[in-house]
Amino acid sequence: MNIQGTKAPLTLILAAPRGFCAGVDRAIKIVEMAIEKWGAPIYVRHEIVHNKFVVDSLREQGAVFVEELEECPDDRPVIFSAHGVPKAVPAAAAKREMIYVDATCPLVSKVHIEAERHHRNGLQMVMIGHEGHPETIGTMGQLPEGEVLLVETVEDVGKITPRDPENLAFITQTTLSVDDTIDIVAALKDRFPAIIGPHKEDICYATTNRQEAVKAIAPKVEALLVIGAPNSSNSRRLVEVGASSGCDYSQLVGRAAEIDWRALDGARAVGITAGASAPEVLIEEVIQAFKDRYDVTVEMVETATEDVEFKVPRVLREPA
Incomplete structure (x- = not known):
């Protein structure tokens, strides 16, 4: 704010793509459909995706989050998170005759299959x-x-x-x-000159796209805000990419309340992106927080379009 009380001008540059990827979208849908099919409570081993807002909203709908399978009762369905689980986990669930649904992102499953193929060879x-x-x-x-x-x-x-x-x-x-x-x-x-690599990069399309979008906006802004959780690997990488791509200041925030406004003092252009497990509602909340303080102009820089969609497991598409 200046002396007259008018808002200082600020340009917000939104990176696109940002936020939810197809694997996260599918994982959240799996939990919601499981609650709808089998009723609450549904148990979820580990946070379904690394985002507190998402986890809290699913908890309100009837999801119970645990770290280990031992914490789940035999008679309630359990869902494995989008990050994937060791083989021993579904094996233990099957031994206990539990209903379980694997929400592992298909792109992570692809890496699992690749590892098994090499092992067999x-x-x-x-x-x-x-x-x-x-x-x-x-x-x-x-x-x-x-x-x-x-x-x-x-x-x-x-x-x-x-x-x-x-x-x-x-x-x-x-x-x-x-x-x-x-x-x-x-x-x-x-x-190891003889080492064999993947046919195609294991790093998923969403991670690559979000990093490319940050590289495109970083030189245009004095500060970059990445909306995401501290335990979200892809969100933390976006902060690093911003810093290494010419942006003076990069900050990871869970939501608007965590923004360090003093660090943004004097900035004329701020970039905004979000990790693959951060919902659009949190991005909108951050934009609104800027509008409350500044005279905001919003620009978008889009480096790729995404139309990937993953089906949910068949068990959730069948009637109860």
């Missing part, structure tokens, strides 16, 4: 991913222990000791930074 796997992330745990859990070696950084590539350097393949977590992964892949190929 006698190759040991190297996974590029973040230790402890549910997707990494789920993917590594597709194969017997010791069959997947995890690397997070270029430095890690020098530390692994595979069984046979001539029989290796690599896969990646789907939500990584495209640029960081290029360097790790180059280091793997340099150290």
Whole structure:
């Protein structure tokens, strides 16, 4: 605000694509349809997607979120999150004769299938991913222990000791930074020239598209706000991409109340994007918060259009 009380002008540049991807959309739909089909409560192992707003709204509808299958009763349906689960989890659910629905994103499932195919062909796997992330745990859990070696950084590539350097393949977590992964892949190929990579990049289309959109707006803005959860890998990568693409200040916010307005003081152009598990309603809330404080002009920079849609499992399409 200036002395006269009029609002200072500010341009908001919205990145597109942003927000929900097809895998997140499908996972949320699976929980809602399961509640509709079997009634509440429905149990969900791990947050269905990494977003508090989404999880809280599903909780209100009758979803109960737990970390482990042991916390679920035998007689209620359970849903596995979009990040994927180790093979042992559905096996344990089947043993207990539970109704379970797997909401793993089909693009994550594709990586699981790829890992199994290489394993059948006698190759040991190297996974590029973040230790402890549910997707990494789920993917590594597709194969017997010791069959997947995890690397997070270029430095890690020098530390692994595979069984046979001539029989290796690599896969990646789907939500990584495209640029960081290029360097790790180059280091793997340099150290293990015979290593086999995926036919097509494992990093999913939505992650790539959102990062490209941030690269397009970063040089045009003084600050970038990424709407997403602190435990959302793809959202955190967007903050990093903004910083490495020429934007002076990048901030991750869960919603409007978390915006650090002092850090934006004097900015004339601010970029806005959202991670793949952040709903549009939170983006609108942030835009409104800016309109309350500034004389806002909204521009959009679109670098790709998305029309991907994934079907929900057949069990939810059949009558109860």
